[in-house]
Amino acid sequence: MSEIDRSTPPLNSLYQQLIIDHYRNPRNSGELPDATVEVHMRNPTCGDDIRLQLRIEDDRIEEVKFVGEGCSISQASVSMMTTLLKGRSLDEALAVARRFTGMMHGDGDAAKDPLLGNLRSLAGVARFPVRVKCALLGFDALQECMKRTQQDGTSASQPSPAPE
Amino acid sequence: MNPESTLVPAGPSATAQAPLDPGALRHDFPVLDQEVHGRSLVYLDNAATSQKPRQVIEAIERYYRHDNANVHRGLHELSRRATDGYEGARARVAGWIGAAGPSEVVWTRGATEAINLVATAWGDANLREGDEILLTEMEHHSNLVPWQLLAARTGARLRYLELDDEGRLRLEGLPPILEGGRVRIAAISHISNALGTINPVAEIARLVHDAGGLVLVDGAQGAAHGGVDVRALDADFYVFSGHKMCAPTGIGVLWGREALLDSMPPWQGGGEMISLVERDHSTWADLPHKFEAGTPNIAGAIALHAAIDYLESVGPERILAHEQALVAQTLEALRAIPGVRLFGPPRAEDRAGGVSFTMESAHPHDISTILDAEGVAVRAGHHCAQLVMKRYGVPATARASFYLYNTPDDVERLVEGLETVRGIFGS
Numbered sequence: 094m095s096e097i098d099r100s101t102p103p104l105n106s107l108y109q110q111l112i113i114d115h116y117r118n119p120r121n122s123g124e125l126p127d128a129t130v131e132v133h134m135r136n137p138t139c140g141d142d143i144r145l146q147l148r149i150e151d152d153r154i155e156e157v158k159f160v161g162e163g164c165s166i167s168q169a170s171v172s173m174m175t176t177l178l179k180g181r182s183l184d185e186a187l188a189v190a191r192r193f194t195g196m197m198h199g200d201g202d203a204a205k206d207p208l209l210g211n212l213r214s215l216a217g218v219a220r221f222p223v224r225v226k227c228a229l230l231g232f233d234a235l236q237e238c239m240k241r242t243q244q245d246g247t248s249a250s251q252p253s254p255a256p257e
Numbered sequence: 258m259n260p261e262s263t264l265v266p267a268g269p270s271a272t273a274q275a276p277l278d279p280g281a282l283r284h285d286f287p288v289l290d291q292e293v294h295g296r297s298l299v300y301l302d303n304a305a306t307s308q309k310p311r312q313v314i315e316a317i318e319r320y321y322r323h324d325n326a327n328v329h330r331g332l333h334e335l336s337r338r339a340t341d342g343y344e345g346a347r348a349r350v351a352g353w354i355g356a357a358g359p360s361e362v363v364w365t366r367g368a369t370e371a372i373n374l375v376a377t378a379w380g381d382a383n384l385r386e387g388d389e390i391l392l393t394e395m396e397h398h399s400n401l402v403p404w405q406l407l408a409a410r411t412g413a414r415l416r417y418l419e420l421d422d423e424g425r426l427r428l429e430g431l432p433p434i435l436e437g438g439r440v441r442i443a444a445i446s447h448i449s450n451a452l453g454t455i456n457p458v459a460e461i462a463r464l465v466h467d468a469g470g471l472v473l474v475d476g477a478q479g480a481a482h483g484g485v486d487v488r489a490l491d492a493d494f495y496v497f498s499g500h501k502m503c504a505p506t507g508i509g510v511l512w513g514r515e516a517l518l519d520s521m522p523p524w525q526g527g528g529e530m531i532s533l534v535e536r537d538h539s540t541w542a543d544l545p546h547k548f549e550a551g552t553p554n555i556a557g558a559i560a561l562h563a564a565i566d567y568l569e570s571v572g573p574e575r576i577l578a579h580e581q582a583l584v585a586q587t588l589e590a591l592r593a594i595p596g597v598r599l600f601g602p603p604r605a606e607d608r609a610g611g612v613s614f615t616m617e618s619a620h621p622h623d624i625s626t627i628l629d630a631e632g633v634a635v636r637a638g639h640h641c642a643q644l645v646m647k648r649y650g651v652p653a654t655a656r657a658s659f660y661l662y663n664t665p666d667d668v669e670r671l672v673e674g675l676e677t678v679r680g681i682f683g684s
């Protein structure tokens with residue numbers, strides 16, 4: 094049987110000032126009228142809710158906005174994510190998503206990767222397994238946006254539950 | 258009785274109004290004696306499930322160590338003992354809830370399964386298009402979804418009693434609904450898990466009966482917090498789960514009036530529920546076995562018996578009074594915290610069990626994570642009551658819910674934790 098870690102989780106490493114700041118003052122929040130793709134994701138168990146809108150032209154994210162409601166981790170994560178996406182190619186965006194997911198699953202190298210910018214402040218979430226889903230909700234929406242774009246370039250905005 | 262037992266003697270004196278001593282009762286619950294994240298555990302998630310006293314844990318162990326066998330199937334000694342324990346538990350439940358007899362007590366996995374049983378066995382045989390099912394906005398999903406499925410199968414229509422701003426049912430909405438004469442069954446909770454409201458079930462039952470409908474009471478919280486008298490409630494069906502009242506998960510009860518249960522077709526088919534089996538048809542066992550297909554949760558039933566003995570020896574009225582004192586303390590303390598919004602009736606006497614709240618600066622999930630880091634277990638989410646969340650315009654709440662072993666110190670630890678939340682998020 095594996096050892097259970099009963100040490101105190103570092104609350105202050107979870108709730109960094111930068112996270113509280115993005116939670117209170119989300120960046121890129123609002124509607125994007127000329128979005129080319131929009132995905133609405135919810136986490137039904139806790140009510141975290143994110144509607145992510147992207148304008149993608151020639152495989153590049155030209156503009157990004159979101160409308161969200163939920164806990165500090167879900168909202169700060171999507172807010173920070175949007176600040177990193179503008180101007181990136183879809184491949185680059187996918188690399189950010191993969192790296193961030195790795196960090197949420199405890200990859201220490203990812204937590205030091207400059208590619209993740211401010212998102213590195215969320216590294217502490219990995220120590221709170223029940224909150225990892227919150228941090229990933231925005232990225233789930235991003236990956237769904239990219240999938241739909243690659244499929245047909247257009248998309249409806251049906252709310253879809255976050256994948257487990 | 259164990260010499261260390263902290264229980265007061267059973268009998269009428271136990272339910273006299275001397276307050277119980279939670280600090281002493283705690284010692285009956287081994288799980289409470291631990292540290293979580295470096296602090297002594299404060300368990301305030303009792304509306305989700307209660308902890309188990311050693312009297313119940315020992316009953317399960319005793320059964321498996323000495324008596325384990327299948328019931329009703331063997332002529333040997335162990336089977337006799339298992340059957341006696343199992344049927345003795347049924348008789349205990351029947352006496353405890355005021356049933357006419359053990360044949361009115363059907364074992365289920367819990368409240369959810371019991372509601373599904375009624376919605377299917379009674380519902381499919383009795384409802385047709387145009388009939389109405391009366392629900393309330395405060396119901397747990399377990400007391401909503403089975404009726405939605407029934408409505409979809411039969412064409413029956415769902416009607417709702419609404420909530421007022423203080424978490425009470427708006428009873429003035431009842432007569433207009435009943436006037437139509439189409440309500441065949443009302444399914445209402447005894448006590449709300451999300452708001453703590455104690456509902457005037459007997460009053461509602463009288464009105465629904467006068468209009469020719471039946472009443473199912475979801476007692477998942479009611480049985481645990483204050484006990485049940487199905488006759489005083491004037492219900493037709495009453496359902497509850499053992500795990501919310503010191504018994505294990507996987508055992509619950511459907512109580513129904515004998516004539517009603519008798520009139521219903523079986524629900525699931527299998528062993529135990531038959532009398533004669535031929536090639537193309539079978540005849541059914543008598544009540545209550547008609548509704549109990551397959552090998553049942555024997556140890557669970559026996560453990561529920563031990564749990565009822567335990568709760569009786571403490572006194573259900575005293576437990577409720579104790580919880581209400583903790584609720585009053587919590588309401589007062591939380592009202593003093595800036596940015597806190599409280600849900601449910603403002604007076605502790607009108608509620609049981611728990612307190613749902615939100616904070617302006619922090620989401621319920623964040624509240625729960627921070628409290629957990631301080632060893633305080635609360636629930637954050639929609640509490641399986643999305644209609645309640647919608648009614649009050651919130652995606653989720655945090656909920657602290659109490660039981661007999663919680664102390665005023667536990668409430669102080671909760672309040673202390675909320676100060677930490679404010680330290681991180683502001684108010």
Ligand SMILES: Cc1ncc(COP(=O)(O)O)c(C=O)c1O
Nearest residue numbers: 367368369397399450477478498
């Ligand atoms: C009011 C209410 N009804 C129904 C249920 C469902 O109980 P169970 O999940 O034990 O079947 C619960 C508990 O979750 C409850 O609080």
